[in-house]
Amino acid sequence: SQKIEQNSEALNIQEGKTATLTCNYTNYSPAYLQWYRQDPGRGPVFLLLIRENEKEKRKERLKVTFDTTLKQSLFHITASQPADSATYLCALRGNNDMRFGAGTRLTVKP
């Protein structure tokens, strides 16, 4: 069956460090993968999209990698700040729709 797994429910890091979040998938051949940020009680907000023929994408302090051989995407936040604390969701296209992982809750401590 198709699965999307994001690393541990919660990740705690110190301000200034790099946060690395993992998204693994099985039985998908996604054309692209997206990352979203979700704050409590609010809808997800789009951050980055990376296509299957791209290895890496960057946007300000954010970096996403996509390894279709390992079936894995890594999401990095460099120089993390307490304001980066949120749940981060990966999403990829299944057969006909977008499927989301359960998310990783990131807490950045000052």
Next chain:
Amino acid sequence: EAEVAQSPRYKITEKSQAVAFWCDPISGHATLYWYRQILGQGPELLVQFQDESVVDDSQLPKDRFSAERLKGVDSTLKIQPAELGDSAMYLCASSLGTSGTGYEQYFGPGTRLTVT
């Protein structure tokens, strides 16, 4: 900046009652999605519209859920009758194109449904 509007923001209803949610997507967005999100889980797609047509409703419990987008603009999701297990956040999203084209989705604030 344009936003997806949803109402109501919160809804408490008793089981076996009917409930309806409304969504107004960003102007010009042809694709509209309804998701259900249970606490601690990712959004689960219920139905996807392309203009007024249903593209995917394979995960929609059709015995009790219905969705429409009559004029290809705003949309309504209905549950009748509501069950305790329907308690969740219902999210609406819109995008310029379909998920097959990789367009980002813009989400509304959601409707928090509690069924008692």
